[in-house]
Amino acid sequence: MNPNQLPLLTIFNSLRQRHGLPLGVDEYLVVLRSLQAGFGIGTREELEQLCCLVWANGLKALKYGLSRYSRQYGIALG
Numbered sequence: 001m002n003p004n005q006l007p008l009l010t011i012f013n014s015l016r017q018r019h020g021l022p023l024g025v026d027e028y029l030v031v032l033r034s035l036q037a038g039f040g041i042g043t044r045e046e047l048e049q050l051c052c053l054v055w056a057n058g059l060k061a062l063k064y065g066l067s068r069y070s071r072q073y074g075i076a077l078g
Contacts, residue, residue, distance in 0.1 A: 011065035030054050
């Protein structure tokens with residue numbers, strides 16, 4: 001798979017680099033596997049909750065990232 005096609009990678013990298021969250025590949029893969037299993041795909045809020053549970057202590061940074069991802073890729077998240 002092309003790294004440019006990985007879902008939520010831009011947000012994940014932003015949380016690591018800009019916001020300094022100590023995230024690794026395992027945390028990214030947990031979210032991908034959860035999405036594949038059907039978690040967090042119903043609404044934007046469900047996706048935010050999933051990512052917050054795994055990645056973020058601060059909801060504000062995640063909401064910003066999801067909003068940016070949505071605009072960048074023309075995807076309506078919820």
